[in-house]
Amino acid sequence: MQDQLNQIQAQMQNQRFADALHALDALRVNGPDKIQAMLMQAVCYRALNQRAEALNVLKQLIDQDPSVVRAYEELGHVHVAGKNADKAILGYREAVQRDPAALNTWKQLAGLYKMTGDQQGMAVAARHIAELSSLPPQLVSAKSHLNQGRIEQADAICREFLQHNKTHVDGMRLLAQIAIQAKIMDDAEFLLESAREFEPDNIAVQLELASVLLKRQKFGAANELAMNLTKLQPDNLEFQSLAAATQQGVGDTNAAIAIYQRLVEVGYQPKSTFLMLGHAHKTAGNLDQSIEAYQRCYAANPEFGDAFWSLANTKTYAFSDAEIAHMTEYEQRDTTSVEDRVHLCFALGKAYEDQQDYYTSFIHYQRGNQLNAELLKDQSPELAPRVQWQKQRCTAELFEQRAGLGHTAPDPIFIVGLPRAGSTLLEQILASHSQVDGTLELPNILSLARRLRGRKPVKVGDEPQYPKILAELEEDYFQRFGQQYIDDTRVFRQDAPLFIDKMPNNFLHIGLIRLILPNAKIIDARRHPMACCFSGFKQLFAEGQEFTYGLAEIGSYYKAYIEMMDHWDEVLPGFVLRVQHEDVVQDLETQVHRMLEFCGLPFEQACLEFHKTKRNVRTPSSEQVRQPIYTTGLEQWRNYEEYLQPLKDALGPDVLQRYPI
The missing domain is CATH 1.25.40.10 (Tetratricopeptide repeat domain)
Structure with a gap:
C-alpha cells in the first residue's frame, strides 16, 4: 500500500x-x-x-x-x-x-x-x-517529531546531533524532554545535571531539572532548586508555583497552600492553581477548603473536567442537579477536549452512582474508560508474559543459591497488590505505630527493575534481560542495590526505625526485593476480585494503571497478579503476609495484631484508632482513611453486577471460586 x-x-x-x-x-x-x-x-x-x-x-x-x-x-x-x-x-x-x-x-x-x-x-x-x-534545524525537526508523538524519530535525530555537538545544552535539554516522554526519568535527570555543569546559570535548565526531580520524588533536591529560583526572580509566578509543589513534596503542605493562595489572588493560571490548591487542602485533610477550591476552579473554567472529577474523587461530595446538568452539557459538546470529557464522564459516573441510577452511572464509567484508552498511544506491557518470565527465572533454587547476599536492613515494609485493594488503609494503620513512618508510593524498586531490564527494546516473545540477569549478576551487586534503596528512600522518612513503601506494582518484583533486602517485610493487600476490579474500573488514575480501562483487561490483570503471588508463596514461603480487605473491615483488631506480629512490632492502641492519626495522605482513599472502618464499600459492585459479565469471564472460575460470590 x-x-x-x-x-x-x-x-x-x-x-x-x-x-x-x-x-x-x-x-x-x-x-x-x-x-x-x-x-x-x-x-x-x-x-x-x-x-x-x-x-x-x-x-x-x-x-x-x-x-x-x-x-x-x-x-x-x-x-x-x-x-x-x-x-x-x-x-x-x-x-x-x-x-x-x-x-x-x-x-x-x-x-x-x-x-x-x-x-x-x-x-x-x-x-x-x-x-x-535560533535552534539548529535538526533540533527543530526533533522537537516537531516529539510534539507529534514520534518519540523514536525524535530520539534518533537528537542523538545524532549530540554525537557531533556533545556540549550543546539545548540539545541536552531536548533529549531530556524525549526521555521524560519515554518515562526514562533517570536519563532525563542525568542529561539536565550534565547541562547544568556546562551552564550553571541557565535558568531554563534549572527549572526543567527541578521539575524532573519533582517527578522522581526527589523532593529535597527539587525544593532546593525551586527556592533558589524564587530568590533569583522573586516576582516570577511560574517559579513560585514550582516552589509550592516542591514544598508540598517535602511535607510542608501549609507552606504550599499559602503560596497557591497568593497565586490565586494575583490570578496566575487560575485553572491549574485552583486545582493544585484543592489538592493541597485535600492532602492536609482540609476537605471543606478543598471543595471550595475545586468549585472556584470550575466556576472560572466551566469546561475543565478535572475540577469536577476532583470533587467526585473526594468520595464524599454530592453533586447538585445543576452541576450534573452542567457536566452533561459540556461532556456532549464537540468543542470539549477528549481529556476533559474523560474527567466529566468519571465525575458523572460517580454522581449517578450516588443517586443510585446504576445503569446511567455505568454507561458514564464505561465511556470514560473507552475515551481514556483511545488517548493512550503507548500501552504498558502485558502482565501475563512478565509473570511467566518471573516464574521461570525466580525459582526456589535461585533464592537458595543467592541467599544472604543483600543488605541486611529490616527497615522497609512493602505493601503490594492492586490499586483499590485497601493498601492505603493498611498503610494508615501501620503508620499510626510509633515505630513506623508512612511515606509514599515510592518508585525506587520499579526504577531498579527498569535499569536491570536495560534500554534495548525487546521484541514480542523474546526474553527480556530482567529477571534473567538476577542469576548472572556479580554477588556484591545485591548488597549495593539494597544499600542504594535504603539511602535513596531516607529522604521520605522521619525518625522511626521502620517505614512503609506502598507502591502496589512492586508485587511483580518480590523476588528482586528478597535478593537485595532479605529482611524486608512484604504485605499483600488483597480484596475480593469483583470488588477490587470494579473499584479500579470506576477510578480515574492520574497516570499509569492502563489495565483498568476495560473490564476484561482489569480481570485478566487480576488473574495474572494472583498467579504471580501464588508463585512467591511457593518459592518464598512465609515471606509475604496476605491481608484480606474484607477481614480487616469485619475484624480490625485481629488483623492489626497479625500485621504487627509479622512486622515484629508491639501492639499500640493507635493502630486501632488510625483515623485519628494526623498525616498527609495523597491517594484516592485519603478521606476514607480519616474515618473509622466502614463496610459500605464491600458490596458496591453488586449494584452493577448485571453489567460485569466481561469481568467475570476474564477472571475465570478458578479465581472466582476462591472468593465465592
Whole structure:
C-alpha cells in the first residue's frame, strides 16, 4: 500500500492532482495509511480549487484522529486559499497548539496576524519564530517529531546531533524532554545535571531539572532548586508555583497552600492553581477548603473536567442537579477536549452512582474508560508474559543459591497488590505505630527493575534481560542495590526505625526485593476480585494503571497478579503476609495484631484508632482513611453486577471460586 501512495505522491509533485485524486479514490486504505491518504486527498482538492470537498475530507480526518497536526495546517491552507483569514488563523492555531515547533506554521500565522492587525498575536508568533530560528534545524525537526508523538524519530535525530555537538545544552535539554516522554526519568535527570555543569546559570535548565526531580520524588533536591529560583526572580509566578509543589513534596503542605493562595489572588493560571490548591487542602485533610477550591476552579473554567472529577474523587461530595446538568452539557459538546470529557464522564459516573441510577452511572464509567484508552498511544506491557518470565527465572533454587547476599536492613515494609485493594488503609494503620513512618508510593524498586531490564527494546516473545540477569549478576551487586534503596528512600522518612513503601506494582518484583533486602517485610493487600476490579474500573488514575480501562483487561490483570503471588508463596514461603480487605473491615483488631506480629512490632492502641492519626495522605482513599472502618464499600459492585459479565469471564472460575460470590 505504501508503494501505491508513494506513486500517487509523485503524481502530486508533478502537479497531476486530478490523476492523483482519481487514484486515491480507487484505493481501499485502512489504518495509519488511511490518514495519509485522506491528507493527500485534501491537498488535491485544494489544488483543484475544490475547497468544500477539501474541508469535508479534513473534517472526517479530524473526527477520526484529532491529533494529526498536518490536518490543521491543511485546514489553514484551505481557508487561506478561500481568503478567510479568521478561519485560517483558527486552523493554524490548532496546529501550533499540538506542535509548537511548527516553524512554517508560525510564519503563516505571523502574516495573518499582521493582516488582521492582531498585535498580541504578532508578538506571540514573533517570539516562537525567533526561538525556533535560533535552534539548529535538526533540533527543530526533533522537537516537531516529539510534539507529534514520534518519540523514536525524535530520539534518533537528537542523538545524532549530540554525537557531533556533545556540549550543546539545548540539545541536552531536548533529549531530556524525549526521555521524560519515554518515562526514562533517570536519563532525563542525568542529561539536565550534565547541562547544568556546562551552564550553571541557565535558568531554563534549572527549572526543567527541578521539575524532573519533582517527578522522581526527589523532593529535597527539587525544593532546593525551586527556592533558589524564587530568590533569583522573586516576582516570577511560574517559579513560585514550582516552589509550592516542591514544598508540598517535602511535607510542608501549609507552606504550599499559602503560596497557591497568593497565586490565586494575583490570578496566575487560575485553572491549574485552583486545582493544585484543592489538592493541597485535600492532602492536609482540609476537605471543606478543598471543595471550595475545586468549585472556584470550575466556576472560572466551566469546561475543565478535572475540577469536577476532583470533587467526585473526594468520595464524599454530592453533586447538585445543576452541576450534573452542567457536566452533561459540556461532556456532549464537540468543542470539549477528549481529556476533559474523560474527567466529566468519571465525575458523572460517580454522581449517578450516588443517586443510585446504576445503569446511567455505568454507561458514564464505561465511556470514560473507552475515551481514556483511545488517548493512550503507548500501552504498558502485558502482565501475563512478565509473570511467566518471573516464574521461570525466580525459582526456589535461585533464592537458595543467592541467599544472604543483600543488605541486611529490616527497615522497609512493602505493601503490594492492586490499586483499590485497601493498601492505603493498611498503610494508615501501620503508620499510626510509633515505630513506623508512612511515606509514599515510592518508585525506587520499579526504577531498579527498569535499569536491570536495560534500554534495548525487546521484541514480542523474546526474553527480556530482567529477571534473567538476577542469576548472572556479580554477588556484591545485591548488597549495593539494597544499600542504594535504603539511602535513596531516607529522604521520605522521619525518625522511626521502620517505614512503609506502598507502591502496589512492586508485587511483580518480590523476588528482586528478597535478593537485595532479605529482611524486608512484604504485605499483600488483597480484596475480593469483583470488588477490587470494579473499584479500579470506576477510578480515574492520574497516570499509569492502563489495565483498568476495560473490564476484561482489569480481570485478566487480576488473574495474572494472583498467579504471580501464588508463585512467591511457593518459592518464598512465609515471606509475604496476605491481608484480606474484607477481614480487616469485619475484624480490625485481629488483623492489626497479625500485621504487627509479622512486622515484629508491639501492639499500640493507635493502630486501632488510625483515623485519628494526623498525616498527609495523597491517594484516592485519603478521606476514607480519616474515618473509622466502614463496610459500605464491600458490596458496591453488586449494584452493577448485571453489567460485569466481561469481568467475570476474564477472571475465570478458578479465581472466582476462591472468593465465592
